[in-house]
Amino acid sequence: MSEVFLRRVEECAVDAKSKSTQLRENETLVEVEQEYVKQFVSKVWNDGISRHLSTITGLDLGEKIGIVYHFWQNQNLLHVRTTVQKTSPTAVSIVDIIPGAILYEMEIHDLFGVMFVGNPWMDKKLLLPETWPDDLPPPLLKTSKSPEIRKRLKLEVE
Amino acid sequence: MSESSNPTRREETAGLMKYSTENLVPFGPIHPALKEPEYFKLVLEGEKIVDVIPRIGYVHRGLEKAAESRPWVQNMYMFERTCGICSFVHSLCYGQAVEELTIYKVPKRAKYIRLIIAELERIHSHLLWVGLMGHWAGFETLFMWVWRDREIVLDIVETISGNRVHKSMNAICGVRRDMPENMEDHIVEKMKYLADRARYYREIIDTEETMLERTQKVGKLTADTVEKLCAVGPMARYVGIQNDVRLNAPYAAYDEVPFSIVTRNEGDVQGLLRLRLDEMIVSTDMVSYAVKHLPDGPIRVKIPPIIPAGEHSSHCEAPRGEIFYYVKSTGGRTPDRVKSRQPTMANLPAALEMLKGQTIADVPIVLTAIDPCFGCMDRMSFLDTETNKQWTWSGEQLRQYGIKYYKDRG
Numbered sequence: 001m002s003e004v005f006l007r008r009v010e011e012c013a014v015d016a017k018s019k020s021t022q023l024r025e026n027e028t029l030v031e032v033e034q035e036y037v038k039q040f041v042s043k044v045w046n047d048g049i050s051r052h053l054s055t056i057t058g059l060d061l062g063e064k065i066g067i068v069y070h071f072w073q074n075q076n077l078l079h080v081r082t083t084v085q086k087t088s089p090t091a092v093s094i095v096d097i098i099p100g101a102i103l104y105e106m107e108i109h110d111l112f113g114v115m116f117v118g119n120p121w122m123d124k125k126l127l128l129p130e131t132w133p134d135d136l137p138p139p140l141l142k143t144s145k146s147p148e149i150r151k152r153l154k155l156e157v158e
Numbered sequence: 159m160s161e162s163s164n165p166t167r168r169e170e171t172a173g174l175m176k177y178s179t180e181n182l183v184p185f186g187p188i189h190p191a192l193k194e195p196e197y198f199k200l201v202l203e204g205e206k207i208v209d210v211i212p213r214i215g216y217v218h219r220g221l222e223k224a225a226e227s228r229p230w231v232q233n234m235y236m237f238e239r240t241c242g243i244c245s246f247v248h249s250l251c252y253g254q255a256v257e258e259l260t261i262y263k264v265p266k267r268a269k270y271i272r273l274i275i276a277e278l279e280r281i282h283s284h285l286l287w288v289g290l291m292g293h294w295a296g297f298e299t300l301f302m303w304v305w306r307d308r309e310i311v312l313d314i315v316e317t318i319s320g321n322r323v324h325k326s327m328n329a330i331c332g333v334r335r336d337m338p339e340n341m342e343d344h345i346v347e348k349m350k351y352l353a354d355r356a357r358y359y360r361e362i363i364d365t366e367e368t369m370l371e372r373t374q375k376v377g378k379l380t381a382d383t384v385e386k387l388c389a390v391g392p393m394a395r396y397v398g399i400q401n402d403v404r405l406n407a408p409y410a411a412y413d414e415v416p417f418s419i420v421t422r423n424e425g426d427v428q429g430l431l432r433l434r435l436d437e438m439i440v441s442t443d444m445v446s447y448a449v450k451h452l453p454d455g456p457i458r459v460k461i462p463p464i465i466p467a468g469e470h471s472s473h474c475e476a477p478r479g480e481i482f483y484y485v486k487s488t489g490g491r492t493p494d495r496v497k498s499r500q501p502t503m504a505n506l507p508a509a510l511e512m513l514k515g516q517t518i519a520d521v522p523i524v525l526t527a528i529d530p531c532f533g534c535m536d537r538m539s540f541l542d543t544e545t546n547k548q549w550t551w552s553g554e555q556l557r558q559y560g561i562k563y564y565k566d567r568g
Contacts, residue, residue, distance in 0.1 A: 052388055052401065053388045054504075055482050055497070057484045057495075070482065070484070079471070100388030100389070100504070102507060103506060103507060107503075126214060127214065128218070129215075139220060139223055140223060146223060
């Protein structure tokens with residue numbers, strides 16, 4: 001099962017001009033350029049390579065923000081990693097392919113400030129309070145410090 | 159919120175349902191007595207729900223950020239506090255992700271103890287849920303009975319770990335406490351009793367009018383919708399999808415203990431009730447087997463406080479479904495990034511879909527059906543599209559309304 005899965009993932013990766021790496025047994029990582037993400041994900045989903053998106057993780061990689069899509073099929077985990085520039089954090093939304101991704105994208109939007117083009121709920125907040133100041137950096141970026149967040153949100157006990 | 163007299167304002171209100179939360183009262187969902195406030199905005203057409211807009215995050219404590227400034231071991235106990243019901247499985251999942259980054263292996267005995275605690279937790283969580291379903295359906299006797307039986311599990315957990323809720327059993331590469339001696343017969347006997355009780359409750363929900371009336375054909379979903387919305391755990395299994403990490407990607411000692419997963423095809427709340435009770439019976443068998451076949455040996459390996467650089471993800475089957483942890487280390491004393499995803503987050507889109515087409519009276523049942531970690535239903539906001547009237551109800555008012563609605567209907 002696992003070998004078939006690997007071969008099919010590799011085929012998809014070649015189409016998206018990217019390379020797949022086997023991290024461990026049953027775990028594969030594919031690094032995809034932002035412009036090919038939608039094509040790759042739709043192939044993975046529609047061809048039934050994986051029919052379950054576990055979650056989407058955001059990562060602060062210094063200059064860039066990493067977005068990792070974690071797919072799960074039987075014993076296999078597939079991580080699809082892409083990056084966006086921190087200066088213009090815009091990514092393509094996969095909600096039209098996988099409707100279940102809507103909350104995960106909103107979460108990354110809240111916590112990393114990445115704008116997902118095509119997600120209908122991008123104007124809403126999911127986790128952050130409504131009183132979150134616009135000029136405060138998104139909380140999970142390394143430049144954002146907890147004491148400052150507490151101070152700006154007036155959470156410090158006097 | 160009172161009805162607006164200004165016609166343009168009213169128009170805006172109608173438009174806002176889909177696009178903005180501007181007119182909602184943000185004061186309220188947080189209540190010191192309740193554990194997980196969630197706010198759902200229901201769009202109604204008469205009695206019928208046509209759309210639901212969620213607003214979560216009222217208890218977002220920033221655990222992922224906090225984890226970045228805490229040592230690896232301390233994080234384990236912090237993540238255990240994510241949930242007050244399925245606490246153990248969070249530390250297990252985080253621990254497994256970290257363990258993979260080290261060169262150490264978890265001893266076999268520790269794996270068995272982890273399985274025992276995880277399954278006891280599942281029994282306790284499912285019992286709690288069945289009780290709550292009874293409560294929201296107006297069947298208090300079921301609630302009382304089930305919660306009485308839940309004490310048995312909690313007592314066993316307390317004897318093993320010293321705590322009822324936050325077991326703090328896990329360590330990185332092992333468990334902290336060994337099983338007490340001479341507990342084997344006691345646990346097996348109690349598990350047998352609990353399995354009998356579960357069979358009895360199963361009979362009740364299959365025959366009792368109150369439960370049938372409230373749960374049959376309520377919260378209908380198809381397998382296709384569930385798959386698209388990426389629901390996990392019982393929410394996927396109740397439409398027949400074989401989604402269970404224990405079976406598909408075994409961790410701890412799940413590859414050594416025989417068990418079968420339960421799936422059903424009803425696709426309604428009644429199916430969820432049957433599924434969770436059946437699952438409980440399977441869990442009692444697993445605990446009995448694991449206790450009898452507990453291997454000898456050490457229970458933990460001591461590891462240095464610095465975890466080598468690398469990244470790993472791990473997933474486990476919590477009582478509510480798959481939980482997912484991603485851990486990244488740069489070779490320091492603290493993690494670079496920890497991501498945690500809880501099952502309720504994954505099940506929320508499916509729950510919103512379940513609510514569409516239901517009446518207000520079904521809201522408590524359907525929202526409890528996904529087992530939303532004490533989904534607090536206080537301060538629910540209603541908006542009638544015909545009259546544009548908006549009002550709020552507390553959870554208790556909503557419960558009373560549901561019970562009265564079905565009583566009047568006969």
